[in-house]
Amino acid sequence: MSAESHLRRANATPDTVIVKTVAVVINPADAKMLDYSPAAGAILGYDSAGTVIALGADTLAAGRLAVSDPVAGMVLTTQLGPSALFNPE
Numbered sequence: 001m002s003a004e005s006h007l008r009r010a011n012a013t014p015d016t017v018i019v020k021t022v023a024v025v026i027n028p029a030d031a032k033m034l035d036y037s038p039a040a041g042a043i044l045g046y047d048s049a050g051t052v053i054a055l056g057a058d059t060l061a062a063g064r065l066a067v068s069d070p071v072a073g074m075v076l077t078t079q080l081g082p083s084a085l086f087n088p089e
Helices: 028-036
Strands: 017-025 047-055 070-074
Touching: 017 070
Parallel strands: none
Antiparallel strands: 017 047, 047 070
8 A cells, every 4th residue: 555645735725624534434324335336446435534634714613623633524425435535645
């Protein structure tokens, strides 16, 4: 296994929180998606845990989160594989 070191880190805009993903989960709902024949190369996973690495001043989390805080979350989307999206560092 190797990490890609040539990817640029995203900058936080005033309304975003950037999280360095450290763990992802394949839960029973993800496993059932296999029955619906996802596209070749699709990566399952909606749940993740990580560490806040950047925090925009205008986010709803401002004042409740800080850089280096551990977080967990779920990405709600109709697309497969939010865990595979660009995650800095």
